[in-house]
Amino acid sequence: MKSTHSSDDAPPSRRGRPQSRGGGHRDGGDRGGGASVWLYGTHAVTAALINPERRVRRLVATAEVARALPPSRIAPDLLARPEIDRLLPAGAVHQGVAVLVEPLPAWGIEDVVRAGALTERAIVVVLDQVTDPHNVGAILRSAAAFGALAVVVPDRHAPEETGALAKSASGALERMPLVRVTNLARALEMLKDGGFWIAGLAADAPKTLAKAGLSGRMAMVLGAEGDGLRRLTREHCDHLVRLPMTGEMESLNVSNAAAVALYELARDQ
Incomplete structure (x- = not known):
């Protein structure tokens, strides 16, 4: 897979393209405006x-x-x-x-691809309909801690950048791009075209994440608790991997699973 951008391009800023989005608890008077x-x-x-x-x-x-x-x-x-x-x-x-x-300027998926083109190794977290703002906030915090490029979510099935999400992120919302995409499957294909391998976390996967030997530019996809990855999302993954579980617990909270997966990917980077 080849990058769609030259390595001579300058890296995008924290959120490269200004793009206002609403969301959160809005102020009712003239102090807040429509998107504050x-x-x-x-x-x-x-x-x-x-x-x-x-x-x-x-x-x-x-x-x-x-x-x-x-x-x-x-x-x-x-x-x-x-x-x-x-x-x-x-x-x-x-x-x-x-x-x-006011909302931060927004990154698009092309900005993620461009940032990834500047390095041989990179991690992107992709969330498939994870809707709880506390989970998304915690995942942003872990993504920032382990040096991920961005967290990608579908526009319609992810929480807005509210106060609850920001508080759960504990400051990471200001540092970690939360990238909203209209079509998640198309975004995964754009990441592939940009040189990323796509790994989906699934309990029924044949290999653990550690034994899969993944490296380079990676996008780790996590699904909603209970439902897991949707069929179409699974079909767009290059690899399906799992975390080693003892069987005492059926699954981890999605934010905990993200933290473990990010640690495993980051420790060899």
């Missing part, structure tokens, strides 16, 4: 404040928390915790701080 979203929790807010690609509309914090925040382009509005509660979804664990932001 509240992020909350110390890690998610701190990461957003230090990310030069984030456009910050409003920052709110308790007086105590505000003193510990990094220098910001915008001064915080000092509010009591109940006042912050009213700005956010019910039950949001905000830790006394929240920030209203």
Whole structure:
């Protein structure tokens, strides 16, 4: 498989092509606009404040928390915790701080291919209809920890970039591109054309991930809990692999499985 881009191309930025997307808990007044979203929790807010690609509309914090925040382009509005509660979804664990932001510029699958063309070894995580924002957030965190290029999800069957997802990602949303694609099968073919091998994680696979001996540019595909990979997605995989399980448990949570798979791929990189 050959790359569709020259290695002389400059690498794309954190999210290469500006492309606004809605999502999340939107502010109802003129502070938020149509696409603004509240992020909350110390890690998610701190990461957003230090990310030069984030456009910050409003920052709110308790007086105590505000003193510990990094220098910001915008001064915080000092509010009591109940006042912050009213700005956010019910039950949001905000830790006394929240920030209203614009969506980050978005990567497309071609940006992932282009970034992969600049290195002989790369890892991309592809999620096949994983819809829980906490799982996707945790996977973003693991992907950032193990040096993945991006996390790819189908546009219609994946959570929006909400405060809950950002808090679960613990700051990784600001560093790890979350790439939305209209057609997952087509995106897998584009990755193949760009020099990536596609490995699907499946409990019935003949080989474990470790014994498959995979290297180079890899896209690891994980399916939804319970249903696993869809038939069409499996058909677009070059390899089906599994994690070694003792049989005491039928499966792992998808975010835990992603972390184990990423470790296995990354340790030989």
